[in-house]
Amino acid sequence: MTTRYTETHEWVRLENGDTATIGITAHAAEELGDVVFVEAKDVGTHLKDGEAVAVVESVKAASDIYTPLAATVESFNSALTDDPALINGDPEGKGWILTVKLDDPEAFNTLLSAEDYKKL
């Protein structure tokens, strides 16, 4: 399993075949502050690359989360409904937001590597 990153501070982990998990990076979680609400597009929704796939709300503001690749929403992390602060506590683990089915799994390799993301 490889994790790649976006310039808009999402992480994307290719699970197996064409399924990928999306969340926000520790840096993004830190910038947002205390998360109080998360919601994603309905399961089955198809999105083009760069489209908003979820919204993460902190006490301060609402922030869109984008899918960097064209994909269909497969599942939402329902643990976030009761405990949205998981995103602050474990942004790249238990605070994952959703899984999607990628239109083109090959395109995954066009995303930023961990090393490239750190350079941003």
Place this chain on the structure above:
Amino acid sequence: MNEPLKHTPLYDLHVSLGAKMVPFAGYEMPVQYPMGVMEEHQHTRHKAGLFDVSHMGQLRIRPRSGGGAEAAAAFETLVPMDFIALPEGRQRYALLTNEQGGIRDDLMVARQAGDLFAVVNAANKDSDAAYIEKQLAEDCHVIRQFDRALLALQGPKAVDVIVDLFPQAAAMRFMDCVDTTLDGVAVTLSRSGYTGEDGFELGLPADQAAAVARKLLDYPDVAPIGLGARDSLRLEAGLCLYGQDLNTTTTPVEASLVWSIQKSRRPGGERAGGYPGAETIAQQLETGVYRKRVGLLPEGRAPIRAGVELFSDEAGTEKVGRVSSGGFGPTVGGPVAMGYVSKEKAVLDTPLFASLRGRMVPVVVRRMPFVPAGFKR
């Protein structure tokens, strides 16, 4: 208009405390400290939070002859509030109105021995000072104390700290205001704030501000609090933010601030009218208004923020208003909001719908504050 951001006298202290600094009303201000907005909010509700509000404008409205009484009489020509009957040492919430009855600014004004002490919003301080100066030119001059710092210590433990430093504060009630000293430094101390909690505000010279702030932070119950928690605290307390909940097109009646207009200045009172927009406001007091500011409690967990439109029906055919401020209330444990709705809907417990990202979220018109006030009256 791309002027460099200004710093308050506490800028270095904020940075040394690890604050995240953001631009606000022309200043670089702390939005939060490492504690985080949620905990800062709770800390203020349970202990004591220290806020730097030095970006706000402190003014002295000083009469050309006489004292506080003369300044009060002159100032009554600009606001629908009673300052003549306000005793010396007392503070009052006030609204500068325009000719249409709209609100130019909201401010706190204290009657002092020789003048009136006013605290105005940061974004309006230059225009407020110029306006008051021009309007009252014959009777008063306006002393801009914009270089002075303003600290707020808010929360149930604030009184213990303040009384330890200012023993006379033990006798102060909510909205008392005194000119006093701390180790020889001139401090304007009032028992007031913007959080719905008991607390105090201290106006003091810039060069003493950091030392006093550090002294306050040395008390174990005191933590520094940023603008993020300041906003969630005032929202739960049902307090207006100028520019969001109030502006030049909202009148005091529409803004549900009629409580701030004393009987003596209303129709039939001994000094009725005599301020800008008085005819409009008198008529609205008589016959009502088409829209009113109300508290809104959204169902579920999603915050409903400023600008969200409100409808009477789930289909969204009848638009009845708009949210002016909204977010997450950490003490309430869920979203809270306020907004303007048409008068038929400005009735407690009226169910409405907020249009959020293409779906309709049920909201209910509720009484404010959302959290009981902790004032010591």
